[in-house]
Amino acid sequence: QVQLVQSGGEVKKPGASVRVSCETSGYTFTTYGISWVRQAPGQGLEWMGWISTYNGNTDYAQNVQGRVTMTADSSTNTAYMELGSLTSDDTAVYYCTRMLLNSGRIDLWGQGTLVTVSS
Amino acid sequence: DIQMTQSPSSLSASVGARVTITCRASQGIDNYLAWFQQKPGKAPKSLIYAASSLQSGVPSRFSGSGYGIDFTLTISSLQPEDFATYYCQQYKSYPHSFGHGTKLEIK
Numbered sequence: 328q329v330q331l332v333q334s335g336g337e338v339k340k341p342g343a344s345v346r347v348s349c350e351t352s353g354y355t356f357t358t359y360g361i362s363w364v365r366q367a368p369g370q371g372l373e374w375m376g377w378i379s380t381y382n383g384n385t386d387y388a389q390n391v392q393g394r395v396t397m398t399a400d401s402s403t404n405t406a407y408m409e410l411g412s413l414t415s416d417d418t419a420v421y422y423c424t425r426m427l428l429n430s431g432r433i434d435l436w437g438q439g440t441l442v443t444v445s446s
Numbered sequence: 447d448i449q450m451t452q453s454p455s456s457l458s459a460s461v462g463a464r465v466t467i468t469c470r471a472s473q474g475i476d477n478y479l480a481w482f483q484q485k486p487g488k489a490p491k492s493l494i495y496a497a498s499s500l501q502s503g504v505p506s507r508f509s510g511s512g513y514g515i516d517f518t519l520t521i522s523s524l525q526p527e528d529f530a531t532y533y534c535q536q537y538k539s540y541p542h543s544f545g546h547g548t549k550l551e552i553k
Contacts, residue, residue, distance in 0.1 A: 362542070364490075364544075371533065371544060371545075371546045371547045372482075372484075372490065372533055372535075372544040372547070373544070374535070374541050374542045374543060374544060376541075377542075386540045386541075388540075388541040389447075389541070422489055422490070430478070430495075430496075430537065431478070431537040431542060432478075432480050432495045432496070432537050433480065433482075433492060433535070433537075434492050434495070434501065435492070436489040436490055436491070436492070437489065438489055439489050
């Protein structure tokens with residue numbers, strides 16, 4: 328069964344960092360990329376960036392560039408997204424998605440991880 | 447960056463109705479356009495890719511069309527389970543931007 332299973336919710340203080348994991352199963356990890364999308368409460372979807380699990384190349388959205396690091400571990404078929412210097416504006420549900428390498432389209436979503444930033 | 451503009455932002459319709467949602471790109475994106483459905487408290491679900499190709503398992507009452515700048519998502523006969531929020535996304539160039547969403551509600 329093809330699936331993406333994300334780590335549990337997190338509560339962080341402003342200025343801290345958070346790491347969200349995305350464990351994949353049911354397919355060959357290195358034949359698809361992983362992109363990350365977030366959704367603030369009551370808001371729309373925001374694309375954050377992606378990583379090629381094949382060669383580790385990344386591309387990040389401008390508004391998180393410098394604060395975000397996406398990595399992929401092919402030995403455990405798990406992708407990670409780390410976001411630092413958190414503010415209340417980073418409170419959101421974070422989704423990992425499976426992305427086709429040849430086109431960039433998303434075909435599968437994880438269940439989401441709620442990250443709450445609060446003092 | 448490419449901006450995606452969806453309209454309307456919300457829509458009320460009855461079961462059995464035909465509805466159309468539009469998405470306009472700020473520059474040409476060929477057919478690199480996807481549609482997603484999201485229900486409250488759930489992750490989005492992929493519906494359509496390459497502007498008009500149906501994701502496996504998606505009912506045939508959903509269809510997409512368009513090329514270049516203007517795109518549409520049509521639901522031919524609304525079912526109770528179709529009431530949700532719909533998003534378009536371009537994946538022609540980074541960042542892969544989303545529209546702001548269209549909330550489809552029961553009339």
